[in-house]
Amino acid sequence: MRRSPAVWFASYGMSLLGAGIASVVMPLLVLERTGDVLAAGVLATVTTAAAAATGLLSGLLVDRIDRRVVAVVSDLLSALSLAALPVVDALWGLDMTAFLVLGLVGAVIRVPGMTAQESVLPVLARLGDVRPGRLDRLIATRETVGNVLLLAGPGLGGLLVGLLGLSPALVLTTAATSVAAAVLTVVLDPRVGVVGPRDRPGPGGAVRRAVTDLVVSWRFLVRHRLVLGATLVGATFVAVLSSLQSTLMPAYFTAEDLPALTGLTLSAIAAGSIAGSALYAATTGRVRRRTWFVIGMTGTLVGFVAVGSMASPWLVLAGAALVGLTNAPASAVLGVLTVEATPDAMRGRVLGAQNTVMLSAPALTSAPLAAVAATAGLPAAGVVIAALASLTAIVALLVPAFRALDGPQAPPEPPTSAVLVSGGGVATAPEPPA
Numbered sequence: 001m002r003r004s005p006a007v008w009f010a011s012y013g014m015s016l017l018g019a020g021i022a023s024v025v026m027p028l029l030v031l032e033r034t035g036d037v038l039a040a041g042v043l044a045t046v047t048t049a050a051a052a053a054t055g056l057l058s059g060l061l062v063d064r065i066d067r068r069v070v071a072v073v074s075d076l077l078s079a080l081s082l083a084a085l086p087v088v089d090a091l092w093g094l095d096m097t098a099f100l101v102l103g104l105v106g107a108v109i110r111v112p113g114m115t116a117q118e119s120v121l122p123v124l125a126r127l128g129d130v131r132p133g134r135l136d137r138l139i140a141t142r143e144t145v146g147n148v149l150l151l152a153g154p155g156l157g158g159l160l161v162g163l164l165g166l167s168p169a170l171v172l173t174t175a176a177t178s179v180a181a182a183v184l185t186v187v188l189d190p191r192v193g194v195v196g197p198r199d200r201p202g203p204g205g206a207v208r209r210a211v212t213d214l215v216v217s218w219r220f221l222v223r224h225r226l227v228l229g230a231t232l233v234g235a236t237f238v239a240v241l242s243s244l245q246s247t248l249m250p251a252y253f254t255a256e257d258l259p260a261l262t263g264l265t266l267s268a269i270a271a272g273s274i275a276g277s278a279l280y281a282a283t284t285g286r287v288r289r290r291t292w293f294v295i296g297m298t299g300t301l302v303g304f305v306a307v308g309s310m311a312s313p314w315l316v317l318a319g320a321a322l323v324g325l326t327n328a329p330a331s332a333v334l335g336v337l338t339v340e341a342t343p344d345a346m347r348g349r350v351l352g353a354q355n356t357v358m359l360s361a362p363a364l365t366s367a368p369l370a371a372v373a374a375t376a377g378l379p380a381a382g383v384v385i386a387a388l389a390s391l392t393a394i395v396a397l398l399v400p401a402f403r404a405l406d407g408p409q410a411p412p413e414p415p416t417s418a419v420l421v422s423g424g425g426v427a428t429a430p431e432p433p434a
Contacts, residue, residue: 005138008124008192011184012117013145015075018177019110020153021160022082025174026103029085032166033094043099047107052359055352058112059217060210062348067116068185068193074113075182081106082175086168115355116193117185119347122339123192133284135339140281140332147273147328150266195345217349220342225401227341230334231354235361236392237300237327240385241269242362243369244307248385249316252378256313265320272324280329289333289405294397296330299323301393308386310379337405 027040034040062070081102088098121142125135157174164170221227245266253262280292299322306319342350365388373381396402 005121005124005141007184007187008117008121009141009145011071011181011188012142013149014177014181014184015078015110015113015117016146016149017153017156018078018082018174018181020149021157021174021177022106024154024157024161025166025170026099028161029094029166030096030099033099034096039096039099042096043103046100047103048359050104051107051111052356054108054111055115055355055359056214057352058115058355059346059349059352060213061112062116062119062352063195063213063346065195066190066193067119067195067348068188068190070116071113071120071185071193072182074109074116075178075185077109078106078113079175079178079182081109082171082178085171089168111352111355115348115351118351120188120192122347123194123344124188127189127191136284136289136332136336137281139335139339140277140284140329143328143332143335144274144277144281147270147277147324150270150273195348213346213349217346217353220346221350221353224341225399227338227350229396229399229401230338231357233392233396234331234334234354235357237389238358239361239365240304240389241323243365244385246362246366247370248373248378248381251373252310252316252382253313255378258313261313261317264317268317268320269324272321272326273328274324276325276328277332280332289336290403292329293333293402293405296326296328296333297393297397299326300330301390303327304389304393305386308382308384308389310382333405 026043030036030040030043084102085094085098088094088102092098121138122135125138160170160173164173221231249265250259250262253259253265276296283292303319303321303323303326306322307316309319310316338350338354339347369381369384372384
C-alpha cells in the first residue's frame with residue numbers, strides 16, 4: 001500500500017480539491033467583508049504573482065529536503081493559513097490586510113508542496129510495477145485527476161457555500177482537505193521523497209550556492225531543446241486559455257445574450273481533457289507517442305480556430321471541447337518526456353522553473369488581447385487567439401526536437417560542464433543533449 005499510486009493520487013486529489021474550494025470561498029469572503037469587487041481582483045492578482053515568484057525558488061527547497069516532508073509540511077501550513085481566518089476574525093476582524101497576508105501565505109506555501117508532489121510521482125513509478133508504459137499511464141491519470149477536480153473543486157465549493165454559508169465551518173472544512181492530503185502523503189513509502197545525489201557543492205556561502213543551483217536548472221531548461229519546447233508550448237496554450245476564460249469568452253457570450261454559457265467553455269475544455277487523458281492512458285504501449293502528439297497538435301489547432309472564429313456559440317463550445325480532448329494526450333506526452341529528460345537531482349528546480357513560466361505566461365497575453373478586443377472588436381481578438389495557437393501547433397509539429405518521442409530522453413549519467421559563479425568559483429552542472 002505504501003507504494004500504491006492510489007495513495008499518491010488520493011493525496012494529490014485532496015490538495016487540488018482544497019485549492020478548488022478555496023478559489024470559490026476566498027473571493028466570496030472578501031466580497032462579503034469589503035463589499036468591493038476590486039478588492040477580490042487585487043487579492044487574485046497578488047496571490048497569483050506570489051505563486052509565480054515562489055515557483056522560481058521552490059525547486060531549491062524540493063531538491064534539498066526530503067520531498068515527502070516538503071509536501072506534508074506544505075499541506076499542513078496551507079490548512080493553518082485557512083484555519084487562521086476564523087481565528088483572526090474573532091480576535092481582530094477580517095479586513096483587506098488580513099486577507100492579503102493570509103492569501104499570500106497560502107499561495108506561497110502551496111507551490112513547493114505541489115512541486116514536491118509532482119517530483120515524487122516518477123520515483124513512485126520506479127518502485128512499483130516496472131512494466132513498459134507505467135510512467136505514461138501514471139502521468140495521464142494525473143492529468144485526468146487534475147481535470148476532474150478542475151470541475152469538481154469549484155463546484156463543491158459552491159455547494160458548500162450553499163449548505164454552510166460563509167461560516168467558520170466552511171473554512172475549517174476546506175482546511176481539512178489539506179490535512180487529509182498530508183496524512184495520505186505520510187502513508188507513502190519514505191523512499192519516494194529521497195532526493196537524488198547532487199553534484200559537489202560549489203564554493204561560497206549558502207546564497208551563492210543557491211544562485212548557482214538556480215542558474216544550473218535554468219541553463220538546463222534553456223539548452224535542452226525538448227524540455228524547453230515542452231515548456232514554451234505548454235505556456236503558450238495556458239496563456240491563450242487564460243485570456244479566453246477571463247476576458248474574451250465572458251465578453252462574447254454576454255454580447256450574444258447568453259452569459260450562462262460562459263462557464264460551459266471551461267467545463268467543455270475540462271470534460272474533453274478528462275476523456276483525452278483517459279484515452280491516452282488506455283492506449284499506452286499501443287499508440288506511439290509521436291502519433292498522439294500529432295493528433296494533439298492538429299486537434300488543438302482546429303479547436304482554437306473554431307473558438308477564435310466566434311461564428312456561433314455552439315461552434316465555440318464544440319471547439320473548446322476539441323481543444324481539451326486532443327491537447328490532453330499531447331500534454332501527457334510532453335510531461336512524460338520532461339520527466340525522462342530531467343535528472344532526478346534537479347527535477348524540483350526544473351519543475352519550479354516550468355511552473356514559473358506557466359504562471360507568468362497569462363500576464364503577457366491577457367492585457368494585450370483585452371486591448372485588441374476593446375479597440376478592434378471581439379472578432380479581431382478571436383483571430384489573434386486562433387493565429388497564436390495555430391502558429392504554436394504548427395511550429396511544434398515541424399521542429400526536430402518533437403520528431404523522435406518514443407525513446408528515453410535522458411542519458412543515465414549526464415556529462416557535466418563548468419558553470420562560473422560570482423567571485424571566480426566553479427560548480428559542475430549536467431550538460432543536456434543538444
